[in-house]
Amino acid sequence: xxxGEEDPQALSIQEGENATMNCSYKTSINNLQWYRxxxxxxxxxxxxxxSNEREKHSGRLRVTLDTSKKSSSLxxxxxxxxxxxxxxxxxxxxxxxxxxGTGTRLQVFP
Amino acid sequence: DVKVTQSSRYLVKRTGEKVxxxxxxxMDHENMFWYRQDPGxxxxxxxxxxxxxxxxxxxxxxxxxxxxxxxxxxxxxxxSASTNQTSMYLCASRQGRAEAFFGQGTRLTVV
Numbered sequence: 001x002x003x004g005e006e007d008p009q010a011l012s013i014q015e016g017e018n019a020t021m022n023c024s025y026k027t028s029i030n031n032l033q034w035y036r037x038x039x040x041x042x043x044x045x046x047x048x049x050x051s052n053e054r055e056k057h058s059g060r061l062r063v064t065l066d067t068s069k070k071s072s073s074l075x076x077x078x079x080x081x082x083x084x085x086x087x088x089x090x091x092x093x094x095x096x097x098x099x100x101g102t103g104t105r106l107q108v109f110p
Numbered sequence: 111d112v113k114v115t116q117s118s119r120y121l122v123k124r125t126g127e128k129v130x131x132x133x134x135x136x137m138d139h140e141n142m143f144w145y146r147q148d149p150g151x152x153x154x155x156x157x158x159x160x161x162x163x164x165x166x167x168x169x170x171x172x173x174x175x176x177x178x179x180x181x182x183x184x185x186x187x188x189x190s191a192s193t194n195q196t197s198m199y200l201c202a203s204r205q206g207r208a209e210a211f212f213g214q215g216t217r218l219t220v221v
Contacts, residue, residue, distance in 0.1 A: 009150070030207055042114075042200060042212030043153075088152060092207050096141045096160055097168070102152035 004089060004101035012107040019076040021104040023089030024069075030092055032065055034074050037086045037103075046074075046087075079108045113137075116201050116213035123220050129188040131216050133201030140205060142184035144168075144176065147198040147215075159184055191220045 004025035013019055023032070031050045035043040049056045049065045049072070056063045062075040076083055088103045117132035135142065141160050145153040145168075155168030157176040165176050173195060177185045184203075188195055196219050204210040 006152075033209060035210075040198075040215070040217075042214050043202075043210075044212070045209035048209060090210070095166075096204075096207055097155065097158050097166065098141075098143060098202070098204070098210055099155060099169075100145070100153035102150070 004091060004099065006087070006089060006101045006104040008104060009102070010105045010107070012109065013079055014109050015079060015081055017079055017108075019079050019083070019106055019108070021074050021087055021106070023072045023074070023101050025072075025089070025091045025099075025101070026070065027091075027093045028070075029067070030094065032063075032072050033090045033098075034061075034063060034072075035088045035090060035100075037088065039085075043088065076106075079106075081108050081110045084108045114201060114203055114211050114213040116199075116216050118216050119214060121216055121218045123188075123191050123218065125192060125220055127188075127191045127220075129191045129218070129220075131186040131188075131199055131201075131218070133184045133186070133203075133213055134182055135184075135203040135211070136182065137203060137205070137211065138181065139203040139211075140181075141203060142178065143202040143204075143210070144174075144184065144186045145200045145202065146170065147200055153200065156186065193220050196220045 007022045033048045034046045090100045144156045159178045175187045199216045201213040202210040
């Protein structure tokens with residue numbers, strides 16, 4: 001399987017705290033994306049980082065990419081209860097096939 | 111507004127039935143995907159299509175087939191449904207390697 005892995009599998013924090021989740025993947029990539037899934041629904045795209053980029057920001061999201069370690073992290077700053085969801089990383093190597101990781105379940109308590 | 115529509119939100123089928131899951135996108139995307147989602151296993155790619163009538167196996171194609179006769183429609187077929195195919199099925203589409211857009215998912219139960 002080409003599937004990557006997220007770490008931790010589950011994360012619980014209080015509102016206002018930062019949430020960090022990590023993604024490891026297996027093959028060299030062209031880009032890496034992060035998606036969010038609210039319970040039982042489809043996924044929504046959050047951010048894309050290219051293989052030649054090291055860091056990218058979008059609002060309260062910060063993504064880093066370390067291609068030498070085949071890993072990425074997603075940081076959500078000043079978390080809100082509405083950030084409660086599952087978060088997935090996804091990679092494409094040298095085809096247009098998109099491979100997802102196992103996901104991190106984030107619970108933000110008010 | 112971008113849209114990927116899956117034909118059913120919930121589906122209950124009997125063991126041995128032939129099951130069709132339909133997915134339609136309105137964005138003229140080349141690439142379409144079928145994933146299966148199970149607790150703790152994330153999204154696993156079943157099949158991928160990069161053009162009309164073109165397909166590629168994903169990580170778990172066994173027991174499934176696909177059809178893409180028109181660019182906007184990608185069908186997943188369970189030739190003979192089994193209880194271990196009870197799962198959430200997600201369809202997605204994208205242009206090249208840009209962001210993917212997902213349907214709302216089909217929760218299939220095979221009894």
